[in-house]
Amino acid sequence: MAPYKIVLAEAMPMCGRRTVVSFHMDRLYLDSSGTAIPYHPPLGARSGQAAADLSEEDFRRRFVYA
């Protein structure tokens, strides 16, 4: 099913549809067709993200030997 979906997506006009990160054949890709299913990481994945947006000071303040 999935390969046909991509062909279909590329053939469709944009029409203001939402761009999403999706998943196909074990790879993440950016889909701007508006037809792909958004990828949501499973629980536990990207678990470092909680610290990603901290300033260097706040990062070191909390995770001095992380």
Added chain:
Amino acid sequence: MVDFSNQPTMKGFFAPTRFEADVYDCEVIGKVPTELNGAFVRLGGDWLYPPKFEDDSPFSMDGYINMFRFKNGIVDYKGRWVKTPRFKADSAAHKQLFGKYRNPFTDDPSVKGLDRSVQNTTPLAFAGKLCTLKEDSLPYEIDCNTLETIGPYNFHGKYKSLTFTAHPKVDPATGEMICYGYEAEGLETNDVFLYTINKKGEVTRELRFKVPYVSMVHDIGITQKHVVIPVYGFVSSMERLKEGKVHWGWDDTKPAYVAIVPRDGEAKDIRWFKGPSRATVHTLNARTEGEKVILEAPIYDSNPFPFFPPIDGSKWDPTKAKAYIRRNTFDLSSKDDGYKEEKLFEMNVSDLGRVDDRYLTMPYRYAFTAYADKQRPFDEWKAGNLGGRVNNCYGRFDLATGKMNSYFAGDTHSLQEVCFVPRKNGAEGEGYIMGVASNYAEMRSELIIADAQRLEEGDVARVLLPFRATAQVHGRWMDASELPFA
């Protein structure tokens, strides 16, 4: 009721774990070397209850000891809280009663006078006992099989300092432990008591002296003739504590002092050297060569800890919070009090470095530590956007040639402190490196075991935990011959 919801960074991988655990016959990728018989013991901290103050130090976390027990190629895991009086008081009250880092004036009045140590820094195996160490109190003895807390230990009453370092050094030639306590006579005193303890655990020598100012004396170096004691710009005072601040602030105007103490000398024989403002939080090794005493260490340019802020109100400077492996040479024949400083590697590294401990006090070649290699891949989609901010490699730094060999943990991992495990009767550096990796994609911890002479080939085994292990400060390999393991 426990509520961490107002702790914005205690989420995801960094959320408190707060449980004790036993995992029998852990899942392994690869093959655990059967020659490894003993335990990799880790000590660190976790928050049983949220900190009382937002700006407290992470060094206030409650101590948590855990070990990977190796026998016949099988690994079991066990983790327990260190059950200090502080832990018990908080547990009974169902809340955090203790205030800022090493500041009793910020505590709940109900715990006045109670030992407020959290025992979260270094595990120690010595004279057949397993202990936890935290530099604000005596060691706590731990049952090496159950990891249950026995209580404070004072070496048969002969150890008189009220505090005990997190970094005692054991002389491989004599089996003696050189250890000390600073603020030895109580909060804000500038006394250091330096001890020699023989391999039976008996205190054989005590030397009392004073430091130029009350400061963090976190680690030392020992040679066959001297003890090398760095003192650097963390300062404290009773006024500061009464103002409700954390124990340490950073004073950039303070020079770094280094005491060279003859191991068989008296206080009058101590030679103080003075250098530019630096932070020698941890050391690698030291040796005496004729009239020269040499200390090698990953030394920070300045204050590495933003939670111990500058006392002049200036902003903490991350560009100076970088550690480089340096060599300091102290010439005992010189008349002045300066010393020579050399940077041995231009890359900044984790200051939690290790050597082959059989070579402590002696000439040696290899140092091991973690570092962040920003050229290596980091899969932000699987792990979160931490690329370049976490240590993803262990390095073996060859001090003779200046070369470095590297182990890469993977594109969703960061690495905690490395530990070197020597092969019995092997040459220097022959054995394994060991350390815990955080896998941000799988939300679990993995114990890495790699051949220290073949780091580029990757690990020989990974011991997988089905959860996140608590953050480690220090870990040590404890051979089965050192402790009465079941």
